[in-house]
Each structure stands twice: as C-alpha cells, then as structure tokens.
Amino acid sequence: MEVAKNHFLSDMGVMLGRSLRHITRSMDTIITVTVMPIAFMLLFVYVFGGAIQTGTDNYVNYLLPGILLIAIASGVSYTAFRLFTDVQRGIFERFHTMPISRSTLLWGHVLTSLVSNAISVVIIILVALVMGFRSSAGILPWLAVVGILSLFTLALTWVAAIAGLSAKTVDGASAFSYPIIFLPFISSAFVPTESMPSVVRAFAENQPVTSIVEAIRALLSGQPVGNDIWVALAWCIGILLVAYFFAMRVYKNRV
Amino acid sequence: MKNKSIQVKGLQKSYKQHQVLKGVDFEVEKGSIFALLGSNGAGKTTAVKILTTLLKPDSGTVTVNGFDVASKPDNVRQAISLTGQFAAVDEILTGRENLLMIAKLRYLKNPRQVADDLLKRFGLTEAADRRVSTYSGGMRRRLDIALSLVGKPQIVFLDEPTTGLDPEARIEVWKIVKELADGGTTIFLTTQYLEEAEQLADQIAILHEGRIIASGSLSELKKLFPSAKVEYVEKQPTLEEIFLAIVGKKEAM
Numbered sequence: 001m002e003v004a005k006n007h008f009l010s011d012m013g014v015m016l017g018r019s020l021r022h023i024t025r026s027m028d029t030i031i032t033v034t035v036m037p038i039a040f041m042l043l044f045v046y047v048f049g050g051a052i053q054t055g056t057d058n059y060v061n062y063l064l065p066g067i068l069l070i071a072i073a074s075g076v077s078y079t080a081f082r083l084f085t086d087v088q089r090g091i092f093e094r095f096h097t098m099p100i101s102r103s104t105l106l107w108g109h110v111l112t113s114l115v116s117n118a119i120s121v122v123i124i125i126l127v128a129l130v131m132g133f134r135s136s137a138g139i140l141p142w143l144a145v146v147g148i149l150s151l152f153t154l155a156l157t158w159v160a161a162i163a164g165l166s167a168k169t170v171d172g173a174s175a176f177s178y179p180i181i182f183l184p185f186i187s188s189a190f191v192p193t194e195s196m197p198s199v200v201r202a203f204a205e206n207q208p209v210t211s212i213v214e215a216i217r218a219l220l221s222g223q224p225v226g227n228d229i230w231v232a233l234a235w236c237i238g239i240l241l242v243a244y245f246f247a248m249r250v251y252k253n254r255v
Numbered sequence: 256m257k258n259k260s261i262q263v264k265g266l267q268k269s270y271k272q273h274q275v276l277k278g279v280d281f282e283v284e285k286g287s288i289f290a291l292l293g294s295n296g297a298g299k300t301t302a303v304k305i306l307t308t309l310l311k312p313d314s315g316t317v318t319v320n321g322f323d324v325a326s327k328p329d330n331v332r333q334a335i336s337l338t339g340q341f342a343a344v345d346e347i348l349t350g351r352e353n354l355l356m357i358a359k360l361r362y363l364k365n366p367r368q369v370a371d372d373l374l375k376r377f378g379l380t381e382a383a384d385r386r387v388s389t390y391s392g393g394m395r396r397r398l399d400i401a402l403s404l405v406g407k408p409q410i411v412f413l414d415e416p417t418t419g420l421d422p423e424a425r426i427e428v429w430k431i432v433k434e435l436a437d438g439g440t441t442i443f444l445t446t447q448y449l450e451e452a453e454q455l456a457d458q459i460a461i462l463h464e465g466r467i468i469a470s471g472s473l474s475e476l477k478k479l480f481p482s483a484k485v486e487y488v489e490k491q492p493t494l495e496e497i498f499l500a501i502v503g504k505k506e507a508m
C-alpha cells in the first residue's frame with residue numbers, strides 16, 4: 001500500500017476551497033469587519049478632522065493607512081473564531097485520522113484570511129475614494145503597499161491562530177484582537193506624534209503601527225519612504241516568525 | 256495473525272498524574288463487530304484515540320491493520336476512519352459538499368459518484384444541497400457516518416455512535432453497522448448501552464477503571480454467571496417498545 005505523502009497541493013486546494021466557502025457564505029462577516037473602520041473614518045474626517053492639525057490639506061489621505069490596519073486587526077479575529085470551532089466540533093480530529101498533510105489545515109485558514117482581508121481593504125479604499133482620498137502613486141509603490149499589508153495580515157493571522165487554537169471559549173478566541181485594534185490610536189495614524197506627552201510619544205513612535213502607517217502614507221503620497229519601510233518590514237516579519245513558531249507549537253500540543 | 260484487524264498488548268496511557276489505561280489487551284478479528292463497553296470515564300475514548308493515531312500510547316503495542324500506530328501512523332490512517340462522539344461535520348457546507356470534501360481528501364477518482372451513492376444509501380438525497388446547520392440530530396449522525404465510509408476503509412471506529420440519538424435514529428445506526436459488517440468491514444465501537452453491545456457485537460470487552468475486566472462473545476460472557484434461575488415475571492413493555500410500536504418503526508429492525 002503506497003503512503004500518500006505528496007498530496008500537499010491537492011490537500012491545500014481542498015482546505016482552501018472549504019474555508020473560502022465559509023467566507024462567501026457569510027458575507028456578513030466582511031460587512032462587520034468593514035463597518036467599524038468606515039465609521040471611524042467618517043467620524044475622524046467629518047467630526048474631529050476640522051480640529052486636527054496634521055500639516056496636510058487632505059486628512060483622508062493622512063488617515064487611510066491607519067484605518068486599513070484597524071480593519072485587518074479586526075478581520076483576523078474571524079480566523080481565530082473559525083479555528084476554534086474546527087477544533088471544538090471535532091472536524092480537525094476527523095482530518096487527523098486521515099492520511100493528509102496536517103499543515104494544510106492551518107494554511108487553508110491563513111490563506112483565506114488573506115483573501116477576506118483583501119476584500120475588506122478594497123471596500124474601505126473605495127469608500128475613501130468617495131470621501132476624497134487621492135493618490136499620485138504609480139504601480140510600484142502600490143505593489144509595495146499591497147506587500148506590506150499582506151505581510152501585516154499574515155503576521156496577525158498567525159497571532160490569531162495561537163488565540164484560536166488555545167482558547168477555551170469563543171469569546172476568548174477573539175479577545176486578542178481588541179488591544180491590536182486599539183494600537184493605531186496610540187500611533188501617528190490619526191494625529192502627528194509631536195502633540196503627545198513625552199511618555200506616550202515615546203511609545204507611539206516605537207511601536208509597529210507607526211512605522212507601518214508612515215511607510216504606507218509615504219508610498220501613497222509619492223514621498224520618499226526613508227527608513228520607515230525597513231522598520232515596518234522588520235516588525236511584520238519578526239511578528240510573523242514568532243507567531244508562526246508559537247502557533248505551530250500550540251497546534252502540536254493541542255492535537 | 257493475519258485474521259486480526261486490531262491487536263492491543265499492555266496498552267498504558269496517563270494524563271499527567273491520572274492513569275487512564277493501566278495495561279489493556281484485546282484483539283479484534285477481521286470483519287467482526289467489536290464492542291468496548293464501559294461507563295463514562297472508563298477510558299473508552301482514550302483507547303479509541305490511540306487506535307486512530309490521535310494520541311500516542313505511553314507503553315504497550317497497538318497494531319491496526321498490521322501497522323504499529325506509533326511508528327506507522329500514515330499506513331494506519333490509510334485503512335481506518337473515525338466517527339467521534341460529536342458529529343464532525345462542516346455545518347456551513349451542504350451534505351453533498353461535506354462528502355465531496357472527504358472524497359477529494361481520500362484522492363478518489365470519482366468523488367461525485369461516491370457522494371451521490373452515499374447520500375442515497377443514507378436517505379440524505381433530498382437534503383443533499385441544504386446546509387448541514389439545518390439538519391436534525393439524526394441526519395447529522397447519518398452524514399457523519401457516511402463521511403466515515405467514503406473510500407471504503409477496512410476498519411471503522413465508532414465512538415458512542417448512538418449517544419444523544421432518539422430511539423428511531425439509534426435503530427437506524429444499528430442497521431447501518433450490521434450492513435457494514437456483513438460487507439466485510441471491521442467495526443470497533445464503544446458504547447455505554449448494554450443493549451447496543453448485545454444487539455450488535457460479535458465480541459465484547461468490558462473496560463473498567465483502565466483494565467479489561469471481561470471479554471468474549473455474549474454467550475461466553477453469560478457463562479461467567481451462574482446458570483439462570485427460572486422465574487415467572489409479568490412482562491411489561493418498556494417505554495421504548497411502546498414508543499416504537501406507536502411510531503411503527505419496530506419493523507425496520
């Protein structure tokens with residue numbers, strides 16, 4: 001009897017197809033993910049915006065990168081939720097008694113997270129365009145933005161995987177995302193850090209969101225990106241590797 | 256040796272300080288129905304998890320379909336399927352999609368045909384394209400067992416397959432199990448219902464506090480007790496018999 005070892009791609013296809021169906025059958029999750037960031041965007045542009053001094057004439061341009069990060073941070077919590085239910089319902093047990101490639105179980109969810117977050121990001125950018133967002137960036141800077149956002153999504157999705165695999169309750173599975181959603185508020189996403197008290201400012205300038213926001217903002221407005229893009233990439237890749245390591249460890253212990 | 260589907264010798268397993276299995280031995284003949292009987296917490300599910308490669312044994316040897324579960328899990332997985340205590344079905348997919356998914360993961364050549372056949376066999380054709388979240392408990396369990404039969408595994412593990420089912424659904428599951436065994440499949444089932452073991456099993460083993468305290472065929476087990484005294488007792492129908500008579504499903508057995 002031959003042992004199936006080289007079915008990684010075929011298994012991956014089945015897992016990805018399954019998990020993408022979960023997205024298309026629950027489009028309400030995408031709406032839920034996009035509503036809050038869009039509400040923030042409306043609030044900050046039309047209510048607070050007039051009183052915020054950012055040194056630019058287009059506040060939507062200034063704000064958009066931070067809004068996208070908030071959307072991604074709340075979007076990945078669905079990955080935690082879906083992983084949690086898979087473990088809870090015993091579907092993982094069924095898969096584990098079959099001769100299939102085990103890592104595809106997690107990768108199916110992770111790739112699906114990239115797809116669903118990409119949809120949310122596109123919806124939010126369309127709303128931003130209506131609100132006056134304009135970019136002079138060419139194709140290469142846009143590709144760089146897509147790359148950074150994808151890395152950020154991947155990194156947070158693996159964090160979500162840790163939460164989903166180790167949680168004891170559904171609420172526990174998605175609670176990890178709240179502090180991450182809050183991080184952009186203590187960064188340069190909405191207001192320049194110069195206006196903050198020194199301790200807060202020190203935190204804001206050295207946490208990952210600021211460098212990511214600054215890099216995306218510079219890319220979209222055609223400014224030189226400087227060091228920010230390297231700091232941003234280092235944060236994303238660092239978080240990605242650490243989270244991947246721990247997610248795999250939790251996965252092996254759990255099953 | 257070649258007639259044994261499952262061989263377990265000196266199996267031990269502990270969770271931290273708590274010793275669940277304290278040296279379990281049994282063998283299951285090819286094509287037979289084997290029932291592992293025991294109360295809640297006796298270690299039945301732990302035994303099933305070890306036999307189906309989900310857990311590693313602490314000591315002892317476990318051979319399933321001729322392969323050691325600890326060193327050759329992939330070979331074991333080729334031959335088995337597991338229906339766990341809770342219906343492991345994807346609620347967001349339809350019944351048909353669940354079957355297609357497993358058929359593709361088993362690399363079958365004609366997944367559509369396999370799905371159609373199983374849907375028909377388990378009376379799910381009409382519900383095939385509805386999401387599983389709309390299914391009743393009995394339908395879910397049927398789909399769950401159908402998923403375990405995709406690709407015709409030689410050994411089917413059923414962990415408390417009728418727990419939580421109504422009497423009609425339970426009888427349906429019994430019928431399926433008997434048909435499978437008639438077709439040559441080896442069935443390993445755990446149950447806490449004595450009647451279930453009595454109805455189905457060729458061999459019964461009683462697991463109690465981590466050890467097999469009795470095993471054999473039903474008639475062998477009966478011999479362990481002093482011969483029956485003859486007593487005259489008025490035979491009252493059980494509530495289950497009344498229920499089944501009223502709903503007219505008794506003949507289905």
